[in-house]
Amino acid sequence: MRKTQNFLRRAGSAALALTLTVSLCQPAFAATKAPFSKDETVYAVMAADGSVTKTTVSEHLYNADGLAGVEDRSTLKNIVNTESFAEYTRNGDTLVWNTDDTDVYYKGDTDRQLPIAAKVTYTLDGRTAPLSELLGQSGHLVLTIDLTNHETGKVTVNGKERTIVTPLVTAVGVVLGEDASNVNAVNGLLESAAKSSVAAFVTLPGVKESLDGLLPEQVNGVAEYLQDSVTVEADVESLTAPQILLACAASAEALGQGDEVFDLDSLNDLTDGIAALNDAVNQLLDGASQLKAGAAQLAAGSLALLDGANQLDSGLGQLTEGLDTLTSNNAALTSGAQQVADGVTYMQLYNEAVFNTAKETGTLHAYQPFYSADKINGTKAGLNKYLYPNNDWYDLMFKDFSINQNLNLNIRGGGRKVSYFLNAAVSNENGIIADIEQNPYDVKMNHQKYIFQSNVSANITKTTVVGIKVNAQLEYNTRPIEDIGNLFYYSMRANPVRFPATLPAEEGDTFVRYGNNASWDTGATDLNPLAKLSRGYGKRYYSYMTTAFTLDQNLDFFTKGLSANLTASFYNYTYSATYRTATPYYFKVEDGSSLNPDGTANLITNSIGDTGTTYLTSTDGNGGHRRYALQASLNYARKFGKHDVGAMFVYRMNEKKNNIAGTSEENLLPYREQGMAGRVTYGFDNRYLFEASFGYNGSENFAPGKRWGFFPSAAAGWVISNESFWDGIRKTVSNLKIRVSYGLAGNDALGERFPYRSIVAMGEESGFYYNWNSQGKGPKITTYGNPNATWEEAKKLDVGLELGLFNALNIEAAYFTEDRTGIFMRRTSLPSSTGLLGVTPYGNIGRVKSHGVDLSAVYNKQFNKDWSLSLRGTFTFSRNEVVEKDEGDLMYDYMSVVGHPVNAITGVLVADGLFTSQEEIDNSPKQQFGNYTVGDIKYRDLNGDGIVDGNDVTTAGSPTVPEIQYGIGATVKWRRLDFSFMFQGASNVSLRMYNMHPFCDASHFGYGITQYIADNHWSEDNNRADAAYPRLTSQLSSNNTQSSTFYIHDAKYLRLKTVELGYTIKKLRVYLSGNNLFVISPFDYWDPEKGGGHGLSYPLQRTAKIGVQYQF
DSSP: OOOOOOOSSSSTBBEEEEEEEEEEEEOOOOOTOOOEEEEEEEEEEEOOEEEEEEEEEEEEEOOOOOOOOOOEEOOEEEESSOOOOOEEETTTEEEEEEEOOOOEEEEEEOOOOSSEEEEEEEETTTTEEHHHHHOOOOEEEEEEEEEOOOOEEEEETEEEEEEEEEEOEEEEEEEEOOOOEEETTTSSSSETTTTTOOOOHHHHGGGGGGGOSOOSSOOOOOOOSSSSSSEEEEESSOOOOOEEEEEEEEHHHHHTSSSSSOTTTTTOSSSOHHHHHHHHHHHHHHHHHHHHHHHHHHHHHHTHHHHHHHHHHSSSSSSSSEEEEEEEEEEEOOOOSSSSSSSSHHHHHHHHHHHHHHHTTTOOGGGOOSSOOHHHHHHTTTTTTTTOOOOHHHHHBOOOEEEEEEEEEEEEEEEEEEEEEEEEEEEEEEOOOOOOOOOSSSOOOEEEEEEEEEEEEEEESSEEEEEEEEEEEEEEEEEESOOHHHHHHHHHHHHHSSOOOOOOTTTTTSOEEOOOOOHHHHHHHOOHHHHHHTEEEEEEEEEEEEEEEEEEETTTSSTTTOOOOOOOEEEEEEEEEEEOOOOOOOEEEEEOOOETTOOOOOOOOOEOOEEHHHHHOEEEEEEEEEEEEEEEEEEEEEEEHHHHHHEEEEEEEEEEEEESSSSSSSHHHOOEEEEEEEEEEHHHOOOOOEEEEEEEEEETOOOTTTTEEEEEEEEEEEEESGGGGGGTTHHHHEEEEEEEEEEEEEEOOOOSSSTTTTTEEEEEEHOOOOOOOEEEEEEEEEEEEOOOOOEEEEEEEEEEEEEEEETEEEEEEEEEEEEEEEEEEEEOOOGGGGTTTTTTOEEEEEEEEEEEEEEEEEEEOSSSSSEEEEEEEEEEEEEEEEEOOOOOSSSSSOOOTSSTTTTTTEBBBEEEEOOOOOHHHHHSOEOOOOOOTSSSEEEEOOOOEEEEEEOOEEESSSSSSOOOEEEEEEEEETTTEEEEEEEEEEEEEEEEEOSOSSSOOOSSOOOOOOOHHHHHOOOBOOOOOOSSBBOOOSSSSSSSGGGGGGGEEEEEEEEEEEEEEEEETTTTEEEEEEEEEEEEEESSSSSSOOOSSSSSSEEEEEEEEEEEOOOO
């Protein structure tokens, strides 16, 4: 089903959306095809507390030789082709594509955990409260978004345990309505969108915590630019719900693929400015795409882009009054990753796997160790790196640290009539790709950025203010041609002993001799990560230009309290790129090579694989888009004695066009949206509060008659502590307030543009044959439209309480529910006789209910002029349940996802440990997943038919998104010293391990083995049913690689998120900080915040930092 729980968790609350894009390349190993590339974009909609409610994945496969027979591993559900018409067959988690096309586009649903979590906090005039309680109030607003990177892992590097983070370039955009003025985005970019103010940020959550004690002497205060939270401040009158979007990617370039970061038009029915918000975030993210090298290198264990994220942020906000200059030299350090077994351990365990396979197949009489004792002992002794290689691929490819530089200059000034803000920023970032001296060309990472910003406003009359804002950004990026994410994975997965990384040069060589060997399966050669790194580079140039005109008109001359605003904006983004590649020269060390007494080798080598090239072949690319937006609003706010009255009406429209249109109809057509919203508020004597609002939005996604949706909401509050009868206890109970809100929210971000239309392709293969082997061709339905498709709707209820004690302790509690209906999902129950197999229509047919509790407490106390204490804690419980889903005819009730959470782990077998004897196997139901023996996984027969097969799968474990999240922190200040810490935790959450099996996967042999499997797997000497991994096999065991509860683990954790000690002298502050210093969890293979998978992705990093901050 479409994984949608709630789009806006409560009436009037902020909407969040997160987009994760990961670019990766994986070998298909189909026939003799070359490895295909796979670009993946994950779109997720989040609730106001940052929890994910909907996840859709879009995939793009590419192979210049065509994709016929390519095997693509995918766990997606409800898969549908988008821009291509290719067909596939599915075998478990493997899709076999049956097309000669070079490109395939498809998408589907997933329940996997996302890497970034967001928690939003609203504080008005120093009082923190849920947004729904603050709506309609006036004062100084501080909006804080705390970001948590779940892509973490605990590893041992050089004998020391570290927690490391996957560096994910994260963009945050905040849209404030016309009720906001004097907006300040700390370290962010400010922009106007029609009637709104847009604040955009780029940061790398958790990255600053990944520097671990290896900092050079000169490290200035860059923590503020690598923040784990972003803050927007503004003065608001009758606060309306802001709109918040997040986007993250393993590389900024990957995040910006397709030019549009957020394809979530009409995101919020209450707030305008979505287009401008998208533009602002796009500007930063597309600008950051030069960081593809950087962010991905960070992902490879590099922190080279720490300062890169700084420079994405620095200079983009109005940071100081007067003149503020910041220069810094920052060290970006490599961090470890999940520990991989060394070459000797690998060979010993692979021999054990070969022995187990021989015993299983009855060929033990012919068993010979794959690796001889001479090979193992020679490698252990380090006799010769060419004859006895023991490659540490990570160490060969990445260096310890890099140095980055940045300069930022801000100037603000003006007089009574005109004010101005000028900004210039320059940054230079270097990655941690190692210097490969033998390589004839430079494949290291470098990212340069130049930012220029000018904001001018003028009071042309006493009642009229006009403003013009211009922002230009130029970026230059170089990087290896191979995706950094792939390089990191290769360095942790490749065989350590099969061949040397490089071989000695011979006389006359003008190239590097890379070691290799015959492939274990298909193709001519095996995987040499160092050669992959060295085979070429790419250079990209980016240009961003944003302009906005604003007009603010006070209309008091009509009636007091009336005002109007008009904003027109234009944004243009372009890029051009050149990629240069060569074919590596591979050589194999032949068996006749020998070792000399002095330790040198007599090498006999021969070329293997494709002939290498000393020249570079070039390809290029270009693209971009432009966007126009217009917004107008009319506002009214006035006080009559004890009566506060307010009203607002907004109209907005925007359009986006691609600069270089693609061949698809979607690319040729402009993207358009329009809508209007209104709100009325009333308050009496600061005791009784009421608000009614509506959104009336139009969406191009639906057919005429279905395009417009009306979404009203209402809220009421009672400040009991302002009643006269409260006077006697006000000093003790300083604040007591109850509030309730109810509303209807809509969603048209369906992941399918124009789902009401049907598409018929001509001249397609019909699937019917004549004359034995001739297939008929003709028209074929590739998309079956649904003219009744319309908005998803969610009914939201929120009841809250706010309690203040002793003017020091503030406690908030809220209970919320949501009933989301009309969830857009694809039908699965239509019979094949309809002729729509594979193209069944979408419909508004899903339903999800959710409920939860939010608790928070803040204690602030100034004991005297020297001592102050601040304590804070949060607790959130949120649970959802699938109520309706088109699942088709299920044989057994336990196979249904109805009644389970949206993010539940579904389709798994229930494991009962490992078989420890043949007698146990003989007395157990027969398992239908290939051969199995002692040491293999034992599964439960759920339907009691004596057979374990695909009819015994069910839902198990907790959801992959935590149902419980909590945190506790404190800040203590004594004179010039300050100390703070923050603990963060999660519970009621599971992860599922997959694709982490040693030696081989579904498509390739010859991989290494991770240390945790080496340490605790089943063996004849460790015949335990509760061993962490089943017996080792030299070939993939179908029985042991089934999706099952054997690989589901409790992923709860408690982490010391931050700790900092500082000392301030006037305007100078020196501080020492640490992040992710330790984590406590029952799951110890890798950091549980990384979620499921194989644990070989970018890990969470533990950091220590010494910083200096100075305010001019």
